[in-house]
Amino acid sequence: MDPPPKTWSIHTRSEITAKYQVLSRVGSGVYADVYCARRLSDGAAVGLKEVHDSQSASREIEALRLLKGSRNVVVLHEFFWREDEDAVLVLEFLGTDLATVIGEGGVGVAEAKRWMVQALSAVDECHRNMIVHRDLKPANFLVSDDGVLKLADFGQARILVESGFDAPQENPPPYEDDASNSESSLQHPEAISQLVNLNQTVYENPNQGTVSHEEYFRVLDEMKTKSYSYDTDKDTNIYDGNTSCLATCTTSDIDDDLCKGSFTYEAEEVGGNELGCLTSCVGTRWFRAPELLYGSTDYGLEVDLWSLGCVFAELLTSKPLFPGTSDVDQLSRIVSVLGNINEETWPGCSKIPDYGSISLGNVENPSGLEACMPNCSPNEVSLVQRLVCYDPAKRTTAMELLQDKYFSEEPLPVPISELRVPLTRNGQDQDSPGGHNGMGSDSDLEEFGTLNITTTGSDLSIQIP
Structure with a gap:
């Protein structure tokens, strides 16, 4: 007998309506619906994100929990999860995003520097906590009314954890990797409370200061040899084709079918000393790193750095750097600018799954980034080139x-x-990457504090006051 269908509606959930007035649905997709709501206790605007996929919900919750208190990461106020219902995340509701800032044009150098510094701070916080976001783009950097940039939408994020981690008996690992179980163990309230109390093992720089480039990646390589892995991507390609998330503010890729017309692959389990189950089918095409376009399942934090370079180029020029129409076209556009991809320009590229099956031809005279950024200074071109x-x-x-001198030179960041x-957000075409509905709101900048857990029967509310 098939299980009863989920209601997928927050309007009938008393634990939510007792605290929030649901005003309107502002985004809808296969895997999530997003609502604008008003908190009854103080009238503050919030976003309610109802996530229909349990693994995506658990990853977003855990990532935001690890990043609590980060100035440049969106705030999770609380979440609700019932045994027979979807997770609902209560997030601060921000009125605009970096895509809208770019869309209005005319961003001065000093302003661009400040936006970039804030974006770098957000990504640095993620990477210090071994979180790879995997969908960095202008629409995922939200902006508060007072100019604070905040990274959002961690539904595709992965947390680097020790694969052999043995939690105490009362606090089992939060993710269920058993492929026979299509639902995460976090679907149950008991498991959610265990998630909240779990002391997650993550890498932290003991000095919390400057580390060299070599040391940074040496640590990543060391983690690989010690059998660290990302939590599995098996059966969890989470994509909301045209979902506008004003609480997490993203619209994913342009395809109705996630992988239609593109070379993307499901991750397979990898044993030994390789990174665990990752999928290349993540992120928004225009900002997707070449290793993902070639189907790599063994990648790390560096995919975010490529995406960040594309974001910065768009911020500086008001135009997307590589606006591909398919994965192959995306690679072709990249090669036409940066040159041929081979073992000389990218050692080890020939080992990536699809390198040998995608023929792009030989580019004798690549245009170079300078041609894509004609009105930018050499320092600005160099900044993007390094990413x-x-x-x-x-x-x-x-x-x-x-720490780069670019940000300490005139003009200084405003x-x-x-x-x-x-x-408010611009009314962009929702069929394009970064499209969203326009919707303004007041910001609610509360930070994480002590967790208050309340249970009533099978209901669970976890509040972060």
């Missing part, structure tokens, strides 16, 4: 860029209070 390079190990880390913040 958008073929060899992942040569991409400059967010930590390194935050104070956050002087940034020009659009009142």
